[in-house]
Amino acid sequence: xxxxxxxxxxxxxxxxxxxxxxxxxxxxxxxxxxxxxxxxxxxxxxxxxxxxxxxxxxxxxxxxxxxxxxxxxxxxxxxxxxxxxxxxxxxxxxxxxxxxxxxxxxxxxxxxxxxxxxxxxxxxxxxxxxxxxxxxxxxxxxxxxxxxxxxxxxxxxxxxxxxxxxxxxxxxxxxxxxxxxxxxxxxxxxxxxxxxxxxxxxxxxxxxxxxxxxxxxxxxxxxxxxxxxxxxxxxxxxxxxxxxxxxxxxxxxxxxxxxxxxxxxxxxxxxxxxxxxxxxxxxxxxxxx
Amino acid sequence: xxxxxxxxxxxxxxxxxxxxxxxxxxxxxxxxxxxxxxxxxxxxxxxxxxxxxxxxxxxxxxxxxxxxxxxxxxxxxxxxxxxxxxxxxxxxxxxxxxxxxxxxxxxxxxxxxxxxxxxxxxxxxxxxxxxxxxxxxxxxxxxxxxxxxxxxxxxxxxxxxxxxxxxxxxxxxxxxxxxxxxxxxxxxxxxxxxxxxxxxxxxxxxxxxxxxxxxxxxxxxxxxxxxxxxxxxxxxxxxxxxxxxxxxxxxxxxxxxxxxxxxxxxxxxx
Amino acid sequence: xxxxxxxxxxxxxxxxxxxxxxxxxxxxxxxxxxxxxxxxxxxxxxxxxxxxxxxxxxxxxxxxxxxxxxxxxxxxxxxxxxxxxxxxxxxxxxxxxxxxxxxxxxxxxxxxxxxxxxxxxxxxxxxxxxxxxxxxxxxxxxxxxxxxxxxxxxxxxxxxxxxxxxxxxxxxxxxxxxxxxxxxxxxxxxxxxxxxxxxxxxxxxxxxxxxxxxxxxxxxxxx
Ligand SMILES: Nc1ncnc2c1ncn2[C@@H]1O[C@H](COP(=O)(O)OP(=O)(O)OP(=O)(O)O)[C@@H](O)[C@H]1O
Ligand SMILES: [Mg+2]
Numbered sequence: 001x002x003x004x005x006x007x008x009x010x011x012x013x014x015x016x017x018x019x020x021x022x023x024x025x026x027x028x029x030x031x032x033x034x035x036x037x038x039x040x041x042x043x044x045x046x047x048x049x050x051x052x053x054x055x056x057x058x059x060x061x062x063x064x065x066x067x068x069x070x071x072x073x074x075x076x077x078x079x080x081x082x083x084x085x086x087x088x089x090x091x092x093x094x095x096x097x098x099x100x101x102x103x104x105x106x107x108x109x110x111x112x113x114x115x116x117x118x119x120x121x122x123x124x125x126x127x128x129x130x131x132x133x134x135x136x137x138x139x140x141x142x143x144x145x146x147x148x149x150x151x152x153x154x155x156x157x158x159x160x161x162x163x164x165x166x167x168x169x170x171x172x173x174x175x176x177x178x179x180x181x182x183x184x185x186x187x188x189x190x191x192x193x194x195x196x197x198x199x200x201x202x203x204x205x206x207x208x209x210x211x212x213x214x215x216x217x218x219x220x221x222x223x224x225x226x227x228x229x230x231x232x233x234x235x236x237x238x239x240x241x242x243x244x245x246x247x248x249x250x251x252x253x254x255x256x257x258x259x260x261x262x263x264x265x266x267x268x269x270x271x272x273x274x275x276x277x278x279x280x281x282x283x284x285x286x287x288x289x
Numbered sequence: 290x291x292x293x294x295x296x297x298x299x300x301x302x303x304x305x306x307x308x309x310x311x312x313x314x315x316x317x318x319x320x321x322x323x324x325x326x327x328x329x330x331x332x333x334x335x336x337x338x339x340x341x342x343x344x345x346x347x348x349x350x351x352x353x354x355x356x357x358x359x360x361x362x363x364x365x366x367x368x369x370x371x372x373x374x375x376x377x378x379x380x381x382x383x384x385x386x387x388x389x390x391x392x393x394x395x396x397x398x399x400x401x402x403x404x405x406x407x408x409x410x411x412x413x414x415x416x417x418x419x420x421x422x423x424x425x426x427x428x429x430x431x432x433x434x435x436x437x438x439x440x441x442x443x444x445x446x447x448x449x450x451x452x453x454x455x456x457x458x459x460x461x462x463x464x465x466x467x468x469x470x471x472x473x474x475x476x477x478x479x480x481x482x483x484x485x486x487x488x489x490x491x492x493x494x495x496x497x498x499x500x501x502x503x504x505x506x507x508x509x510x511x512x513x514x515x516x517x518x519x520x521x522x523x524x525x526x527x528x529x530x531x532x533x534x535x536x537x538x539x540x541x542x543x544x545x546x547x548x549x550x551x552x553x554x555x556x557x558x559x
Numbered sequence: 560x561x562x563x564x565x566x567x568x569x570x571x572x573x574x575x576x577x578x579x580x581x582x583x584x585x586x587x588x589x590x591x592x593x594x595x596x597x598x599x600x601x602x603x604x605x606x607x608x609x610x611x612x613x614x615x616x617x618x619x620x621x622x623x624x625x626x627x628x629x630x631x632x633x634x635x636x637x638x639x640x641x642x643x644x645x646x647x648x649x650x651x652x653x654x655x656x657x658x659x660x661x662x663x664x665x666x667x668x669x670x671x672x673x674x675x676x677x678x679x680x681x682x683x684x685x686x687x688x689x690x691x692x693x694x695x696x697x698x699x700x701x702x703x704x705x706x707x708x709x710x711x712x713x714x715x716x717x718x719x720x721x722x723x724x725x726x727x728x729x730x731x732x733x734x735x736x737x738x739x740x741x742x743x744x745x746x747x748x749x750x751x752x753x754x755x756x757x758x759x760x761x762x763x764x765x766x767x768x769x770x771x772x773x774x775x776x777x778x779x780x781x782x
Contacts, residue, residue, distance in 0.1 A: 059727075063740045070737040074573035098647070099737075100727045104635070111635040113644065195739050222743045357684055385689075392686035399684075403677035407699040416695070417685045469685070 039261045041254075044092030049248040051115055055096050056088040059108050059117035062099040063193065065218040066275045067119050079275040080119045083139070086267065087258055103170070109133040109245050116255070120214075120240035122172045127243075134252045137259040138239035138287060139268060141280035143213040144176045146231045147220075152207055157181070157233050164189065166206030168197055176236035177210025202227065210235060213278050221276075239287055310335040310504040311356065311473055312369040318348075318355055318362050318528075325351045326362075326528045335371075335472075338505045340515035340536070343525035344551055349508040352525070353475045356506065357395045358388055370394055371472055393421060396466030397475040400482050402458045404450040410437060410461045411446040414468050421469065436464040440494045456487030460494055467498075474498065476507040492518075512555060516540055524548045566747045570738040574748070577734035578755060580648070584720045584730060587652045589713060592659040599660055600667025601693075618661040627722045630654040634726035647727035655716065655723075662712055670705035671697065702774035710767040717759050731755065 051057055060068045060080065068078040076097055088095035100108060105117040110132035121127060122142045127135055148154040154163060160181035166189035167174030178188055189206050191197045198219055201209045208231075211219070216230050241259075244252045262268050263281055272279035309332040318326040325348045333339055341349050354360040356368055362380045369375075375391045376383030404413050414433035423429060437446050440460035450458050459479055466474060476495065480488045492511065496518050499505060509515055515522050515536055522539040524532040524547075532539050532548045543549045567574075602614035621629075633654035637643040645653060674697050682692045724733030735752045739745045 062737050065740060069741045070573060070734070071741065072569050074576075098727045099729055099733070101725045104631075104725050104727070107631065107635040111638040113635065113638060193736065193740070195736075195743070195745050198743075199745065359680055359683055389686040389688065392684060395684075397684040399677060399680065401677055403675075403681035405678065405681070405696050405700075407696065417687060420687050420691055465685070 037264070039257075039264065041257055041261075043090075045254045047091065047093075047248070047250050047254065049245075049250060050093070051112060051245070052096075054093060055115075056084075056091065056093040057096045057098060057113070057115045058084050058088075059098050059100050059105045059114040060084075060119055061102050061105070062097075063102075064119055065194075065215070065222075066277050067214065079271045079277055080139075082271050082274070083262065083268070084116070086262075087255065090258055091254055106130075106132060106243065109243055112245065112247060115245050115248060115251060116242055118241070118243035120212075121243055122238050122240045124172060124238075131246060133243040133246050134249070136242040136244055136252065136255045137263075138241040138284055139259065140214075140240050141283045141286070142172075142236075142238045142240040143234045143278075143280070144173045144210065144236040144238075145213055145216050145234050146177055146180075147201065147209045147211060147216050147228050148207060148231060149201065149204075149227055150229050151227075154208060154231070157231060157235065160208055163207040164205070165208050165210065166191060166197060166200055167210040168193060171211070172238075173212050173215075173235075174210045177208065180235040181208075198222070213280075217278055239284070308372045309333055309369075310337075310371055311506070312367075312372075313352075313356070314367040314369070316352070316355055316362055316366045316368065318351055318360060318366070324528060326355065329528075329530060331523070331530065333473075333504060333506065335504050336502045337520045338499045338503075338507065338518055340519035340522045341506065341508045341525060342510070342512070342515060342522060342551070342555070343531075347525045348528040349525055350477050351528075353397075353477050353506060353508055356473075356475060357392050357397055358383065359397075393417065393469040394472045395475060396463075396469065396471035396473070398459070398462050398466050398477070398479045400478045402450070402455070402462045402482075404458055404462055404465070406450050409447050409449055410442060410453065410464075413450070413461055414465045417465070417469050423469070433464070433468060436467055437461070439497075440464045441490065454487060455483045456490045459483065459487075459491045463491070463494055463498075473504045473506070476505065476509070478508055478510065480509070480511060510555065512540060512552075524551065526551070562746060563744070564747050564751070566738075566742055566744045567751055570742065570748065571751075574731065574734045574738055574751070577729055577731040580728060581717070581720050581730040582759075584648070584651060584655070584723060584728065585713070585717050588655040588659055588716065591652070592656045592663055595656070595660040596663030596667050599664025600671060603664060603668035604671045614664075618664055621657060621661040622665070624658075626655065626658045626719055627725060629658050630722055630726050633657075647723070650726055651720075651723035651728045654726075655720070659712070659716060663709060666705055666708045666712065667701070669708070670701035673704040674700045699774065703771065706767060706770050706774065710763050710770075714760055714763055717763070718756065 060076070062068055062070055062076055064078070066078055067080045068076065071077045076099070081097070085095050098108075098114060105114070108114045109117050117133070120140055120142065121135065123135055123138070146157065146160065154160065157180055160177075161183075163181070165177055165181060165183055165187070167177060169190035169192060174188060174190065178185060189200060191200055194211075194215055197206070197209050197211065200206045202224060213230075213234070219225060220228055220230070242255065244255055263284055268281040269279050272281065311331070311333040313329055313331040316326055316329040316331075317324070329352060341352065343349050351360060355362045355366070358368070358375060358380065362368065364379050364381065366380055367374055368380070370391060371394070376387060405416065408416065411430070411433055414436055415429050418424065418429045418432065419426070424432070434443070434446060437443060440463055442457060442460055442464070445453060445457055450461070453461065480491055483491065488511075492514050495505070495507070495514070499518050507514075507519065519536050522534065522536045523530050524539055524543070524545075526547055532543060532545050539548065540552065543552060599614055599618065602610045603618065605611045605614070630651060633645060634647065634650040637645065637650070678696060678700065682696060720730050721732035723730055724736070731752060735748050739748050742748070
């Protein structure tokens with residue numbers, strides 16, 4: 001546990017240390033816009049603790065639209081799959097995707113089954129301090145929202161106090177909706193998956209569905225999407241990243257480095273655009289990178 | 290009708306009277322703290338047909354079942370077949386193999402036949418000799434067919450038990466018990482479950498067996514059978530032998546009040 | 560809402576590959592757990608307390624655990640405690656085998672208990688050897704009471720294989736769910752999956768009817 005805190009803290013300390021001399025340099029009149037920041041890294045990156053040599057084993061649900069899902073041709077695809085594949089290639093590794101339910105991702109990291117997992121796990125205290133895995137630098141700003149039907153009469157978060165709320169069981173997004181509305185967990189309808197939540201909203205079994213901005217926009221793009229709308233104020237804003245096996249601190253360093261690189265060189269942004277995902281990569285500077 | 294085993298059983302070896310075919314020594318049996326047999330002593334010479342009578346619950350079945358160890362007698366009891374003791378001093382510690390070897394010397398026929406319903410009459414009779422490799426399959430088949438013929442079922446050999454009447458089933462069961470050429474046969478109320486008109490066929494088979502010199506222990510309510518076929522009648526009460534003698538002695542002239550009252554009830558009941 | 564089964568033309572092949580995985584899982588589990596269940600059933604009915612007691616306790620424990628937890632143990636706990644990392648499918652087979660061995664073991668044991676006491680007495684009185692009598696007399700008579708619950712538990716198992724999705728086996732339901740997420744066509748896909756399960760059930764019922772005829776050719780001894 002202490003190990004993961006220390007690692008995350010070290011990453012931030014390093015980032016701050018970089019910024020301090022830069023501030024000083026500006027004072028001496030160096031034109032910062034023309035500077036080329038060196039992002040050299042070892043190739044291949046020596047990784048001592050991989051589960052299988054030469055392989056990056058990644059757990060994914062394969063059940064999140066646009067990020068990781070099965071395409072018409074039966075293959076696993078999406079923005080995260082592309083990013084992980086690039087990450088593995090840049091590390092000189094072959095990516096291997098294992099499709100498990102969300103409930104199996106973190107146990108699998110603890111059990112040393114996967115090197116990496118989570119397609120965008122929101123940072124929270126439990127996860128930041130988990131002895132079972134490290135959280136990487138974020139890949140997105142997680143904006144949690146409430147989706148309602150256009151004809152529901154619900155216009156703002158203030159109208160949610162007496163509404164029937166729902167979402168996917170175990171997701172932070174549902175928790176955030178509930179605490180925003182001041183409701184108890186026992187009053188909510190916790191559904192097994194995104195599809196069920198969409199149908200519950202369509203059928204009026206719930207009046208508001210708490211989910212992430214990505215899933216919400218996918219909902220509006222999907223069938224009957226014109227019946228839904230997203231409430232203008234978010235229920236919570238945080239960041240979400242990947243998880244790395246706690247036995248592999250060297251992999252965490254490598255992934256964090258590459259995430260910084262992908263954010264800087266526009267890889268994340270390009271992938272979000274390719275897969276029509278709301279791009280939040282510019283906003284990641286709020287957490288210092 | 291026979292008066293003594295010796296004259297009526299020409300097949301019996303001459304020495305038989307000095308070594309009984311079955312000997313029970315201090316046979317005790319209790320279930321939990323309830324004692325059902327209180328130290329029974331009994332010698333049965335070869336070829337003798339012993340009828341066992343007594344009220345319900347007096348321990349007749351238990352006595353029979355102790356003979357072939359379907360119930361394990363209490364420590365201190367001894368069962369000897371043809372002079373050989375089953376197991377050592379503690380009947381509970383007999384090895385299974387030993388037990389199997391001794392059990393094939395004893396044929397048992399049950400009240401409810403207990404035929405194997407998934408086998409034909411012939412297969413029922415063949416099963417034990419096949420399992421004990423008593424010859425080639427063809428030999429065993431011939432022998433089994435012969436036995437079924439003797440009990441009057443030559444034309445029913447390929448029937449499964451479910452297709453036979455109770456009396457026919459019981460005769461198959463007798464043939465099955467005879468298939469291992471036992472030295473001793475045990476019958477436990479073998480006609481009680483039969484319709485009255487089927488009883489005679491079964492009794493006829495048993496009578497024939499008695500005449501051939503088989504040593505038999507017959508628990509029965511058929512007083513006529515006990516009188517006509519038996520050499521000896523034992524009256525049991527409360528887990529002990531209360532009267533023991535020839536059919537004429539026990540059935541016609543009982544010495545004990547208990548025997549008299551039991552017989553009185555048994556006769557009236559018919 | 561429009562209902563368009565043509566989605567199966569696109570997604571069908573991918574989902575149906577999951578069917579083969581489901582069937583392989585069921586076949587593998589039944590093939591392994593059936594003989595084991597026989598052993599467990601015999602142990603549960605054994606005369607020796609040293610066989611009976613551990614079998615009873617173990618069966619009681621294993622059957623008390625939800626199968627999903629057993630799968631999680633096979634896939635996520637074994638690597639930690641035994642340093643044993645089974646493939647998803649192997650772990651699923653192992654987990655289901657453990658569970659089914661005891662479920663079916665109880666079925667076998669109940670079947671053995673249904674054989675009348677008199678049969679055992681006849682076997683003992685004739686000095687028949689145990690193994691042979693088991694095979695030729697006791698088990699054939701236990702079969703009629705074993706088959707219906709055996710088939711019905713097998714049906715449960717067919718449906719229960721969906722749990723294996725949790726440990727990375729992309730069986731039928733997992734693939735169907737993936738397809739639903741990707742296409743937003745839950746009704747068409749779920750209807751198809753329900754039909755597939757219906758067909759499997761029908762086949763199992765046919766197996767049951769066939770085997771009941773096979774084992775019930777004799778009628779019974781009158782009491
Ligand atoms: N397995 C057993 N456990 C406990 N008690 C038993 C058992 N078998 C027999 N007994 C008891 O032992 C006593 C003698 O029973 P047994 O069957 O030998 O009597 P029986 O003379 O054959 O009677 P019946 O004429 O009714 O057949 C009865 O009181 C019976 O309840
Ligand atoms: Mg009796």
